[in-house]
Amino acid sequence: MGKANDTRAALLYAAMKVIGRHGYSGxxxxxxxxxxxxSKGNVYYHFKTKGDIATSMLVEGVERFISLLKREIAQSAxxxxxxxxxxxxFTQAVFSEPLFARxxxxxxxxDDRIWSEPMHKLEEECTLIIQQQIERGxxxxxxxxxxxxxxxxxxxxxxxxxxxxxxxxxxxxxTSKEKSDQFVDRV
Numbered sequence: 183m184g185k186a187n188d189t190r191a192a193l194l195y196a197a198m199k200v201i202g203r204h205g206y207s208g209x210x211x212x213x214x215x216x217x218x219x220x221s222k223g224n225v226y227y228h229f230k231t232k233g234d235i236a237t238s239m240l241v242e243g244v245e246r247f248i249s250l251l252k253r254e255i256a257q258s259a260x261x262x263x264x265x266x267x268x269x270x271x272f273t274q275a276v277f278s279e280p281l282f283a284r285x286x287x288x289x290x291x292x293d294d295r296i297w298s299e300p301m302h303k304l305e306e307e308c309t310l311i312i313q314q315q316i317e318r319g320x321x322x323x324x325x326x327x328x329x330x331x332x333x334x335x336x337x338x339x340x341x342x343x344x345x346x347x348x349x350x351x352x353x354x355x356x357t358s359k360e361k362s363d364q365f366v367d368r369v
Contacts, residue, residue: 202281233296244304261319276346289348
């Protein structure tokens with residue numbers, strides 16, 4: 183099982199690089215196989231279609247982000263602290279995985295993709311996690327009680343996603359760490 187998992191991981195990484203260079207539409211299974219150093223048949227052993235590869239990349243990547251958010255909540259002293267920690271960790275993760283982040287951020291709001299349904303479910307899970315921390319902060323008195331927690335969660339998630347996308351596309355001369363720090367400082 184170890185070699186199969188290694189090959190699958192190599193295919194997902196290769197797909198990320200190929201999609202990063204050409205976009206999803208411009209990427210081919212042949213190029214992904216070549217980038218991973220495996221046969222095209224090996225690609226189809228692990229994934230039925232290019233869309234399945236992209237879906238796996240997105241779902242597994244967003245699930246990593248969700249795990250990161252949950253870890254930050256567990257280590258936080260308050261709802262407001264959890265929100266700060268989640269924003270910081272999320273942006274650091276995004277800037278440490280720029281190819282994945284760029285793909286995720288450009289594809290997140292497409293409704294016509296094979297991965298749209300699982301991505302919308304994960305987006306909803308992220309929103310709920312943020313909403314719960316806003317409600318926690320309200321109950322603790324660290325966040326304004328009159329704030330609509332659901333709306334604030336959607337707005338915060340949208341702001342962070344849009345902001346990180348802007349910084350990812352900005353001047354490539356700055357390091358990922360510098361960009362992450364600049365973004366967190368502005369939020």
